[in-house]
Amino acid sequence: MKPRIVIEKDKSGYYVAEVPAMPGCLSQGRTRREALANIKEAMTAWRATRKAHFVAEMRHIRHNEDLAGKGKDLGAVLKRAKEAINRKERKDRKGRIG
DSSP states (O other), X not given: OOOOOEEEXXXXXXXXXXXXXXXXXXXXXSSHHHHHHHHHHHHHHHHHHHHHHHHHHHHHHHHHHHHHTOOOOHHHHHHHHHHHHHHHHHHHHHHHHO
């Protein structure tokens, strides 16, 4: 699935690109083509950051579960990490809207 990219021209003449499905994923360029190239690069960085955050969250949850002696069920750890990330994203979106 390709995310939707929104490109608009601002008052200064630059083109601003945003991916609504990726909170905080913004870029700009002097031309539409440059803005599109820049937003694609920003999307790659956004995905890498999200992946790094997911891995860090997974390690944190796994560490806490090991400390609590709840075993080593990796599936449960992954599920909890995904839920934590989704909660954070919902909170971030709510903060942008409200």
